[in-house]
Amino acid sequence: MVVADSNYRCLHAGIDNYGKVCDSTIFKRSILRTKIQTNMLELPSDRPLAGTEGAHVPYFLVGDEGFALNRNILRPFCGSNLSVKNNVYKHRLCRARSYVEYAFGILSNKWRILQRMLNDNPAFAGDIVKASVFLHNFVRDRDGCKSRTL
Numbered sequence: 001m002v003v004a005d006s007n008y009r010c011l012h013a014g015i016d017n018y019g020k021v022c023d024s025t026i027f028k029r030s031i032l033r034t035k036i037q038t039n040m041l042e043l044p045s046d047r048p049l050a051g052t053e054g055a056h057v058p059y060f061l062v063g064d065e066g067f068a069l070n071r072n073i074l075r076p077f078c079g080s081n082l083s084v085k086n087n088v089y090k091h092r093l094c095r096a097r098s099y100v101e102y103a104f105g106i107l108s109n110k111w112r113i114l115q116r117m118l119n120d121n122p123a124f125a126g127d128i129v130k131a132s133v134f135l136h137n138f139v140r141d142r143d144g145c146k147s148r149t150l
Contacts, residue, residue, distance in 0.1 A: 001026050002133075003061060004103035009140050013133045015126045024066035036061075036072055043072060062096045107136045 001023065003012040014030045027033050035041040046056035060072045067075050076090040108114040111132040118125035 001030065001032070002100055002103065003032070004100045006099055007140060008099060008103040008106050009137050010103060010107070010133045013130070015129050015133075022066060023064060024068075027063075027067055036070060041072070062093050064097065103136075106140075107132060110136060110139065 001012075001014040002010050005011055012032055014026060014032060016029075032041070043059040046058045048054050049057055058071055060074050063073055063075045065075055065078050067073055069075060074093060076093045077086045082090065113128060114132055118128060120128070
């Protein structure tokens with residue numbers, strides 16, 4: 001499980017699960033969830049949205065339908081019979097979530113070892129993934145990155 005920013009950098013990578021474990025279970029077991037629930041995650045303080053002087057809005061993470069709602073987690077509405085307003089909200093959250101998908105694509109294209117099954121012991125495979133994430137962020141910082149407008 002990865003948290004990515006708009007420059008496709010991996011801000012958090014949970015690498016301690018493998019196999020076919022669903023996202024909600026991985027998140028329930030994660031350090032990230034514990035930090036969010038105990039307010040230990042170092043998010044910037046609430047502030048008005050850019051270009052507005054309205055109410056202060058908290059920073060948040062965007063997840064899929066498998067995540068539980070929280071003050072700092074947004075997820076799309078479930079179902080297909082949604083109002084226009086809820087459908088627009090769902091579409092915009094899905095666009096925001098695509099940054100994680102793009103980050104994975106960039107990461108796996110750069111470090112091709114991630115395009116195949118890692119037939120090593122789980123600890124060593126985890127080290128390979130951690131090193132790949134670290135190098136991915138290093139290359140993104142070194143080469144500079146242009147944020148892609150969705």
